[in-house]
Amino acid sequence: MGNQAKNYKSKLQTIMISATFGGLLFGYDTGVVNGALPFMAKRDQLNLTPVTEGLVTSSLLLGAAFGSLLCGQLADRFGRRKMILNLSFLFLLATLGTTFAPNISFMVVSRFLLGLAVGGASAMVPAFLAEMAPAENRGRMVAQNEIMITGGQLLAYVFNAILGVTMGSTGHVWRYMLFICAIPALMLFIGMVRVPESPRWLVAKGRKEEALRVLKQIREEKRAIAEFKEIELSVKKEAGLEKASMKDFSAPWLRKLLLIGIGVAVVNQITGVNSIMYYGTQILEQAGFGTKTALIANIANGLISVISVVFGIWLIGKINRRPMLIIGLSGTTTCLFLIAIFSTVLKGTVALPYVVLSLTVLFLAFMQGFVGPITWLVTAEIFPQRLRGLGNGISVFCLWIVNFIIGFTFPILLSKLGLSATFSAFVVIGIIGIVFVYKFMPETNGRTLEELEEYFRSRYSKDNKESLRKAL
Template identity: 30%
Template sequence: MKKTSKKTWFIAFVVSLGGFLFGFDAGIISGVMSYAGPEFDLNDIQSGWVVSSPSFAAMIAMLISGRLSDIVGRKKVLLMVAFLYALSAVLSAYALSYNMLWIARMIGGLAFGAALILAPTYIAEISSAENRGKLVSIQQLNIVLGFFAAFLCNYYLNELNTSSSSFLTDETVWRWMLGVELIPALLYFFMLFFVPKSPRWLFLKRKIEEAKSILRDLHGSLKAKSEIESIEKNITKESTKEKVRIWELIKPGLRFIFFVGLSLGILQQITGINAIYFYATSIFKQTGIGTNAAFASGVLLSLTTVVFTFVAIFLIDRMGRRPLLLTGIAGIALSMLLCGYGFNKATYQLTEEEVNSISALDPSKLSTIVGKTFESDIDFKRAMKEALGTQIYAKNEGAILEAATDMNATLVLVGILGFIACFAFSLGPVMWVMLSEMYPNKYRGLAIGVIGFVNSFSSWLIQQIFPWELSNLGNAMTFLIFGIIALIGFFILFKILPETKGKSLEELEAELIKK
């Protein structure tokens, strides 16, 4: 590998660390809420808002970050992103109230919304055509590695939080979980000083010689010459291009592929992926395996994501987009239905010995519950909250459910891991690949922007309502709904999803616009 190629790979890796921080932030909160929720005595809506508020802020950042980077430059905005990540980590760790916690997390949301838009843009602008796809894919890989690092961090910090520990307690362990993010955020900030400005942005700002110098440094003189010609030709073409309007996406020639893209964008989120990621520890607690095992299962979940993301990278150009997506969505539906079945078979009963074994519980308050069998998790949790109060129940939920739950926890674990595996090789990465391929060049940016916004809104909505669903609909019904949605999505996409593998963008434009 040539020196210039190594330099390009290094730059792509540094810039996509924003994706790592997104994954880390998203993964870490599943462990945090096991402690921060009870400490601030949060209700379902408040818990949902703490988890989902970064996604809400990210929607705003996605709308403005592209335009801001056109004005001040990609690199400056990425430096702001790294700073906001660091600021969010510090403020979150020192949060003194519910309001301070969600505001701190929204600051982080502004960062990852901008990062998810700008990192692929910047990487594409410093890459050559031959390695652009591989380099941009580093972003998705960094996201899943961030999830893995977060779940691993949560697991070890939870293991260190013992009754004999004076360093980590229930009141401080979640602050360390959030504060650890400061380390990769600072690393990201300082490493960004080693990446150049985007040569394409420099061309747009008429800083031609600086842009040419960077391209020569990255690709060598010969390759840089063809890249310079390509950029100059593209800028000339764009300067004469008519501005497109959002309503043009639903005109007859584009309506079909816009509907396909919108279906993919919505389905990717409403099948429950971010409910699983953001609430993984809470979900595993519901199976009765206990708090420690729930944290360990989170590590297994994130490792599964990493493995099957590599599977997607390996198969996407061999197997094709359509079969990969349809196979994955069918697997998602079956996995969610399996989880619903497992939870539906659960029963809940506390014996006197089990109550006495949990030191934080007052047996006198549970006299009407001890020995009684509950067929529904909703009824059991409602009775426990009425007897103990929501804060005491929330603090001890893992231990209570571990003692009371009688169910096949392995069945649910298989269902969750099956869902994660199927998502990681289908809807996760393949959706974005198809969105980049289906639309004519003139409309591509607008279409992906609109679908990305709807995708982010769907993500925020699922995160916000998931705690309410568990409390009011129950575990079984919640997962059954996700399974049914995936099943409906499978039949819709089986009917309408095109195959884009092995076709040039021009061929796809002629074929899909005609359709």
């Protein structure tokens, strides 16, 4: 029995490690541009302007928005494992495209394709892990993907620093930075070849014997049979329902939930977090560091992100969602306010770059430890079972679109307005985000998903009736 348990755990560990290479790729591809841009922008390379710099960065984010929206539907049709395998091939193809890009147009198209893979991974990997994991390990296995994302960003910053310092005089060093991503893409493909398909998808497609065989590989036999019967029953219930669509959100209480989900997703991005994740090197350069020093210093941002995500996952079980998000947003907004102030007061001094670095590290501690974990959790919790995939998909799509807008406009704002004015704008937007969460985001901690559905149905239906009564 002990050996059997070890085999189940070993198989689950293989599945988790293999699939989360998708998260590692997500992190590396969004982080590597941070160090590659200063070299890419040189006159003898791609000769980027602030506008084309924004295009190169944000084209990936636009691709990710559509990738996250489309890949869920494709996975329902072709299977989770097969989709992740296809994404690994797209990661590799697009990585080679960015590495050998001869001009800006080719780079933008390749980054857009890379974004499709990143967005697909952001939607597919957590869903695949959730369907493979035992109930008691689901949170830990899905959370592992978040750690791999921030770990991928940290790896990108480390390799950027190593290559930037040792090969900085080589104009095309940015191509080596981008090419490294091909390695985890190959590892994702090799890993996913070895893992089975989701048993839930197999049952939904009528491949029941195969589904039970997969469950017996990752569960004790009695539990595998019991879980197989539960999946069968769940699939039968869903088969009698119409496919979820936008018209389902016509009910006032569901429309309100959708707006809250979108709002929480947007609040995550208007903190300005990705201006630091994508342009951290440029921010530190403008504060006063040289390029090589900025690349090394930027490792601190990646390291604090990993530590803070681990802390945030632990903290989720200790305090309520709403105060945790408000604390995080208050912290990020305060850090941005101090960057704006010190960028003016200490302008031109030796101290400024060190002050800015310290504040960006503190900003990311609040962001990754408090704001990030709550965003993904709340958008997954608030929607009823039947509409959860669609509602969460729309919310994440909006998150990526806002991410795209900020990724495109930030270098332009930094060039035109400077560090202080740019971060002052984020402070104002951050205050609006805090007000939104305080006034509109409900508390979801301590209730089952079924209890939350009943709570929202009664609360928001009552709110709508009360509004109508007052209007009359």
